[in-house]
Amino acid sequence: MAVWTHIDHTSVSLPATTVQFGTHGSAPISQSYDHLYLVMSGRWSNSGSEPHRHDVVYNANTTDADYSNTYLVTTRSGLVQADRNDGRDLAAYLTTSDFEADVFAATSIWIPHYSNTANYKQMFSQSVCPNKSDSNDEWAVRLTATMFHENTDAIDEIRVVAGGGHNFVANSTFDLYGITGA
Amino acid sequence: MAVIEAIQTTYLEADASYIVWTSIPDTYEHLEIRASIQTNTSSTSTGTSILYLNNDATNGNYYTRHQLKAQNTSATANASETHQQTGYLNSKVVQQSYAALHIVLYDYANTNKMTTFTMTQGAPEALTPSLTFTSSIWWRDSGGYTNTDAIDQINIGVPGSQLTRGSSATLYGITG
Numbered sequence: 506m507a508v509w510t511h512i513d514h515t516s517v518s519l520p521a522t523t524v525q526f527g528t529h530g531s532a533p534i535s536q537s538y539d540h541l542y543l544v545m546s547g548r549w550s551n552s553g554s555e556p557h558r559h560d561v562v563y564n565a566n567t568t569d570a571d572y573s574n575t576y577l578v579t580t581r582s583g584l585v586q587a588d589r590n591d592g593r594d595l596a597a598y599l600t601t602s603d604f605e606a607d608v609f610a611a612t613s614i615w616i617p618h619y620s621n622t623a624n625y626k627q628m629f630s631q632s633v634c635p636n637k638s639d640s641n642d643e644w645a646v647r648l649t650a651t652m653f654h655e656n657t658d659a660i661d662e663i664r665v666v667a668g669g670g671h672n673f674v675a676n677s678t679f680d681l682y683g684i685t686g687a
Numbered sequence: 688m689a690v691i692e693a694i695q696t697t698y699l700e701a702d703a704s705y706i707v708w709t710s711i712p713d714t715y716e717h718l719e720i721r722a723s724i725q726t727n728t729s730s731t732s733t734g735t736s737i738l739y740l741n742n743d744a745t746n747g748n749y750y751t752r753h754q755l756k757a758q759n760t761s762a763t764a765n766a767s768e769t770h771q772q773t774g775y776l777n778s779k780v781v782q783q784s785y786a787a788l789h790i791v792l793y794d795y796a797n798t799n800k801m802t803t804f805t806m807t808q809g810a811p812e813a814l815t816p817s818l819t820f821t822s823s824i825w826w827r828d829s830g831g832y833t834n835t836d837a838i839d840q841i842n843i844g845v846p847g848s849q850l851t852r853g854s855s856a857t858l859y860g861i862t863g
Contacts (some may be wrong), residue, residue, distance in 0.1 A: 514716070
């Protein structure tokens with residue numbers, strides 16, 4: 506069996522508010538892997554001079570209190586911040602329509618042991634929001650550790666939401682991989 | 688087709704200005720580079736490497752850099768809209784010491800977007816020990832300021848110095 510399996514690919518051809526992998530309970534993401542790896546390259550349809558944080562929702566749970574995040578982030582030269590907060594929008598960025606044209610944010614999220622039912626699920630994300638700018642708050646670099654602790658259910662749905670009633674623009678791409686162990 | 692394929696591995700048998708990969712196919716969704724690199728500077732400071740795309744190796748001015756950095760006991764950040772760097776490398780002053788480098792180029796063949804890439808670098812036990820996580824875009828080629836070219840060549844090098852014998856790097860393609 507291959508170690509890596511490409512589960513699904515979505516390339517947005519028209520503006521879309523949501524990209525979804527699996528449906529909680531009824532059409533779940535396959536539970537036959539050891540880990541999941543989500544890779545995104547995205548841009549937001551709305552304006553804004555600052556990087557836009559978008560939602561990553563597991564098992565259709567939109568309760569921010571069930572997402573605990575510890576992160577290291579910078580949006581300014583000379584300033585690094587470390588913090589801990591609840592929320593489903595603290596792991597991934599999108600560039601906005603005010604950013605340099607044709608520039609997309611990039612995010613990768615590891616979800617180890619997503620199918621076990623004994624423990625809460627942890628995620629590790631690397632997200633960057635590049636821009637042709639070195640001005641304060643017009644770019645971002647972020648590392649986030651997330652604990653999804655609604656319950657110990659396996660992760661069977663991942664929903665990526667642009668947010669604010671706006672869309673992912675065309676050419677935003679989303680890939681979900683499954684990784685097996687020995 | 689495997690999801691991850693090793694496209695090419697380069698092991699330097701002698702000091703060289705660059706590790707170079709050409710004719711990179713556009714059939715993957717993302718590219719990854721995993722490298723173990725040392726610079727041949729003999730000064731007490733370590734070199735800073737650059738990732739040049741599509742043979743744009745004559746000028747490092749057309750990239751951005753947004754970086755989280757730990758250096759010795761300090762944490763800091765820096766930004767540039769004109770200069771890129773992957774982070775510090777180990778130097779040959781400590782002969783057995785090489786830096787680790789992991790680079791991801793997202794959706795590199797899509798000609799509707801500039802290529803965004805991230806670089807994670809670690810130079811432990813170097814003369815300037817450091818750890819960096821950096822994002823970058825290549826925003827200009829010779830033809831204009833909005834560069835959405837697909838990436839078909841990658842050079843890794845250190846301006847004003849060379850990579851030492853024993854440096855090695857592998858380019859992987861990840862399907863989508």
